[in-house]
Each structure stands twice: as C-alpha cells, then as structure tokens.
Amino acid sequence: MSGRPLVTVVGATGAVGHAAAAFLHRDGVPLRVVGRREPALRSLAAELAGPAGGPPQVAVADLTDAEALAGACAGSAVVVNCAGPATAVGPRVAAAAEATGAHYVDAAGDDVLDGQLAAAGLPGPGRVAVLAAGMSPGLTGLLPRLLAGPPFTRVDSLTGYAGGRDRFTPAAAADYLASLTEGYGTAGAAWRDGRVAAGALAPRLGEPVPFFPGLVSAFPYLSGELRRVAAQLGLVEASWFNVFDGEHTLALLGRLRSGGAVAPGEAVSQLCHAAELDAAGLRPYQLFVLELTGRTDTGPLTRTLVARAPDTYLLSGAVTALAARTVAEGGLPPGRHRADAALPPERSVRRLRDWGALLSVEVSDEAAAAAAEVEEGVL
Numbered sequence: 001m002s003g004r005p006l007v008t009v010v011g012a013t014g015a016v017g018h019a020a021a022a023f024l025h026r027d028g029v030p031l032r033v034v035g036r037r038e039p040a041l042r043s044l045a046a047e048l049a050g051p052a053g054g055p056p057q058v059a060v061a062d063l064t065d066a067e068a069l070a071g072a073c074a075g076s077a078v079v080v081n082c083a084g085p086a087t088a089v090g091p092r093v094a095a096a097a098e099a100t101g102a103h104y105v106d107a108a109g110d111d112v113l114d115g116q117l118a119a120a121g122l123p124g125p126g127r128v129a130v131l132a133a134g135m136s137p138g139l140t141g142l143l144p145r146l147l148a149g150p151p152f153t154r155v156d157s158l159t160g161y162a163g164g165r166d167r168f169t170p171a172a173a174a175d176y177l178a179s180l181t182e183g184y185g186t187a188g189a190a191w192r193d194g195r196v197a198a199g200a201l202a203p204r205l206g207e208p209v210p211f212f213p214g215l216v217s218a219f220p221y222l223s224g225e226l227r228r229v230a231a232q233l234g235l236v237e238a239s240w241f242n243v244f245d246g247e248h249t250l251a252l253l254g255r256l257r258s259g260g261a262v263a264p265g266e267a268v269s270q271l272c273h274a275a276e277l278d279a280a281g282l283r284p285y286q287l288f289v290l291e292l293t294g295r296t297d298t299g300p301l302t303r304t305l306v307a308r309a310p311d312t313y314l315l316s317g318a319v320t321a322l323a324a325r326t327v328a329e330g331g332l333p334p335g336r337h338r339a340d341a342a343l344p345p346e347r348s349v350r351r352l353r354d355w356g357a358l359l360s361v362e363v364s365d366e367a368a369a370a371a372a373e374v375e376e377g378v379l
Contacts, residue, residue, distance in 0.1 A: 004029060004030055004328070005076075005077030005078065005328045006030045006032060007031055007032070007076065007077065007078045007080060007324050007328055008033075008059075008078070008079045008080065008102070009021045009024070009031065009032070009082060010034045010035075010061075010063070010069075010073075010079065010080065010082065011034070011081060011083025011084070012034060012035055012044060013035045013037065013040040013044055014082055014084075015313035015317075016082045016134065016172075016313050016317045017033075017035075017082030017083070017107075018044065018313075019318060019320075020080060020082055020107065020317035020318075020320040021033055021056065021317075022048060022317070023317060023318050023321035023355055023357075024321045024324060024325070025048045026355075027321075027325065029324075029328065031056035031057070032056055032057035032058070032059055032072075033045060033058055033059070034060075034069075034072045035060070035061075038058070038060045041058045041059075041060065042058060044056075045058050060072070063083060063089055063092055069092065069096040073096045073099075073100045074100045075100070076102040077102060077103065077328055078102055078103045078324050078327050078328045079094075079100075079105070080105045080106075080107070081093040081094070081104070081105070081106045082107045082317070084172070084174060085108075085171060085174040085175050086106060086108035086109035086112075086175055087109065087113055087116065087178065090109050091113070091120060093106075094106070094120070094122050094123070094129065095120065098123060098124055101127075102127075103327045104123055104127070104130070105130045105133055105320065106130070106131045107133055107134045107316055107320040108132065108134055108137075109131045109132055110131065110132045110137050110184055110223070110338070112184065113131055114131055114336060117129060123335070123336065125334065126334050127334055128327050128333070128334055129335070129336045129337065130326075130327055130332065130337045130338070130339055130342055131336065131337070131338055131339070132338045132339050132340065133319055133320045133322075133339035134319055134320060135286070135312055135316040136223075136225075137223060137224075137225040137338070137339070138316070138319045138320075138340060139288075139315065139319050139340075139352075140160070140162055140223075140225060140226070140240075140288070141225045141226070141228070141338070141339070141340025141341070142319075142339070142343060142348055142349065143288055143290055143305060143349070144158055144160065144226075144229050144233065145229065145233070145340065146346060146349055147290055147292045147303055147305045148292060148294075149345070151296040151301065152294045152295070152301065153296055153297060154234070154294050155234065155235060155292055155293070155294035156236045156293050156294050156295075157238070157293045158233075158237070158238045158239070158240075158292050158293075159238075159239045159240075159368070160226075160239070160240045160288070160289065160291075161210075161240075161243050162243065162288045162289075163218075163242050163243030163244055163245070163287065164245055164284070164286045164287045165246055165278060165279055165282060165283075166275065166284040166285070166286060166311065166313075167272070167275050167279055167312075168271050168276075169272070169313070170269075170272060173268045173271040173275075174268050176271070177256070177267055177268065184223060184224060185221055185222050185223035185224055185225075185226070186221070186222050187219065187220065188200070188201055188203075189201070189222035190220065190222055190237070190239045190240075191227065191230040192237055193237075194231070200220075201220035201239055201241075203217065203218065203219050203220065204218040204241070205217045205250070209241075209243060210289055210304075210369050210371070210372035211287060211306050211368070211371075212245065212287060212289070214245070216243050216244065217243070217244050218243045218244075219241060219242045219243075219244070220239065220240065220241055221240060221241070221242050225338065226238060226240050228341070243287070245278070246279070247278065248274040248277040248278045249271070249275050249278050251274070252270055253271075284310065284311055284312070285308065285309070286308070286311070287307070288306070288307040288308075288309075289305070289306050289368055290304065290305045290306075291367060291368040302367050303365055304366060304367060305361065305363050306360075306361075306363075307360065307361045308358070308360050309357060310356075310359055315352070315357045315358065317357075318351075319343075319352070322343060322352070323339050323342070323343060326342070349361055
C-alpha cells in the first residue's frame with residue numbers, strides 16, 4: 001500500500017464518512033480518518049483493521065479550527081469531506097485541502113457549494129475538486145447517463161423516481177432541508193423544451209408508483225443536477241420525483257412546506273424523529289426507477305432502469321469512495337467537477353454492485369408500468 005497516495009476522510013465517524021472510509025480501506029487505499037472525538041476515531045480504526053491492511057491513521061480536529069484542520073490534512077493526496085451541512089463545512093475543508101496541496105472531494109454540495117468554492121478561487125492551479133459525490137446528488141445524475149447510452153441515438157423524455165424508507169442523520173436532514181430553500185433546485189418544477197417550467201407538476205400523495213411497495217408519496221423536484229443532465233443529454237422533457245414511504249415524514253414535510261415557524265435546528269430534530277418513526281421495525285430501502293424514451297437506429301424505444309439499494313448512507317459513501325479513488329489515481333483534469341458528469345456511468349455502477357452498495361440494477365425495453373406488472377406477475 002505504501003506506493004499509493006494517502007486519502008484523508010473528514011467526518012469519518014458519521015454514517016457517510018464511515019462507509020466511504022470502509023470502502024477505501026477495503027480497496028487497500030492508505031487512509032487517514034479525521035473527526036472531533038478521538039475515542040470514536042480509534043474505534044473506527046480498530047474496526048477497519050483487517051485483511052485489507054492495518055488500521056488507518058487517526059487525526060483529531062474541530063472543523064472550526066482552521067489550523068488544526070490543515071494539520072489533520074497535511075500529507076494527503078486527496079481530502080474527502082463527509083461532514084455536513086455541506087455549505088457550512090465544505091468551504092472550510094476545501095480550504096484546508098488547498099493549504100496542504102491536496103485535491104478535494106465532497107460527498108454533498110452542488111450549485112451553492114460550487115459557487116462558494118469559485119468565489120474563494122478553489123481549487124487552485126493544478127488541483128481537482130469533485131462535488132456532489134453521494135447518492136443524491138451524484139448517483140441520481142449517473143443513472144440517467146447510464147440509461148441514455150447505446151442503443152439510443154437520441155433521447156427525448158425522462159421520468160425518474162428516487163426514494164424509499166430510511167433514517168435521517170442530523171447532517172443529512174440539514175442538507176435535505178437546505179435543498180428545499182437554498183438554491184439547490186425547484187419544488188414542483190420540471191424540464192420542458194430546454195428550460196425550467198415552474199409549477200409544472202403536482203405532488204402525488206398516497207398513490208402507487210411503479211416498483212415501490214404499497215402506496216407512497218412522490219414530490220416533484222427539479223434539482224440543479226437534473227437540469228444539467230437534461231441539458232447535456234438534449235432532453236425535451238424531464239420530470240423527477242422524490243419518494244417518501246412513511247406517513248410521519250410526509251406529515252412533517254407538509255407542515256414545513258406550508259410555512260410553519262420552526263427553527264432550523266428544531267426542524268432537523270423533527271425530521272430525524274419522523275423518519276425514525278416511519279422506519280421503526282421495518283427494513284430500510286432505497287429505490288430508483290427511471291423511464292427514458294428516445295430513438296435508436298431502428299426506431300423509437302422506451303427503456304426502464306430499476307436500481308435497488310439497502311441503505312442511503314452506505315450508497316452515498318460508496319459513490320464518495322469512487323470519486324476519491326478516481327481523483328487519487330489521476331483520472332480527472334484540474335478544476336471543479338460534479339461527480340455525475342466526471343465518473344464513468346457503466347464502470348461506476350458496476351463497482352457499486354460489486355461492493356454491495358447497490359443490490360441490483362435491471363434495465364428493460366419497456367415502460368416502467370409494464371415492467372412493474374411483469375415483476376409482480378413473477379413474484
């Protein structure tokens with residue numbers, strides 16, 4: 001392992017950071033884990049020690065202490081941020097990476113974080129930054145690109161559903177709530193004829209959605225990531241829904257969307273609690289259903305992709321690890337990149353399956369509703 005570059009994971013004791021560190025260590029990547037609590041870091045290091053190699057290095061640093069953070073990142077080829085919220089923490093970790101001459105990968109962040117780094121002149125000359133390297137954004141942009149490959153010669157319309165049932169960590173809850181109001185995307189919007197169409201879609205509450213179990217609620221949301229994917233693929237239409245399987249989370253989001261006066265910290269606590277109630281006694285799951293229409297050399301084609309995952313944070317950590325490996329291996333040119341556009345879709349999804357972060361990825365040449373009927377008939 002000594003010949004390979006060192007990767008440092010900041011926020012390694014969180015759910016995403018733990019998963020990212022585990023995947024990197026399993027692949028024999030020299031690793032350093034950083035966080036505020038030394039006992040938790042030592043416990044993580046002991047857990048990771050095994051056949052893949054000895055325990056990772058441990059460095060204790062508070063993210064508000066720029067000098068300590070830079071010291072914890074010293075000697076790294078790549079610094080990975082898995083702490084959140086991304087817009088509050090990301091610029092600090094990116095600055096520490098820059099100060100120590102390292103490349104930078106962020107498990108979260110999108111347009112807002114990109115703007116913050118651009119304003120700070122990060123990354124510097126010759127360095128790489130990869131943002132939005134998680135499940136969403138990240139994998140939610142990779143999957144449409146995977147589906148749009150051959151045999152399509154032109155793609156026209158995309159409809160996607162992503163979600164399921166899982167817990168929220170405080171950092172994930174804060175990032176999700178920020179995405180509703182702070183420039184990450186537009187609720188109710190869709191992509192129509194090359195532009196954002198505000199208010200084009202309405203929520204689907206307590207309805208069946210292909211491949212999702214029972215009745216779920218689907219909220220239309222056009223993210224910055226999907227806008228870029230739609231423009232780059234030349235889509236005429238794109239509609240995306242975030243799916244929630246649980247009445248407590250749904251009820252809370254309804255109250256928050258209606259403008260209920262709740263302090264940010266209290267909203268985070270309430271969202272974590274609601275998701276915990278919905279998941280109590282039930283197996284968590286994440287499901288992605290994408291339907292894409294277009295043309296091939298022989299005529300029109302509709303394809304459906306269904307991907308299943310056992311855990312949100314395991315999947316996000318795996319995407320983060322993929323991005324970190326790609327950067328460490330010199331796979332990207334200098335500058336800022338988004339993970340969905342920077343990582344090769346087919347190879348990345350294959351690796352996620354090999355790692356067990358994705359349980360299955362199935363593609364069929366039919367509409368989503370028809371494909372779901374076939375699956376129900378088989379079951």
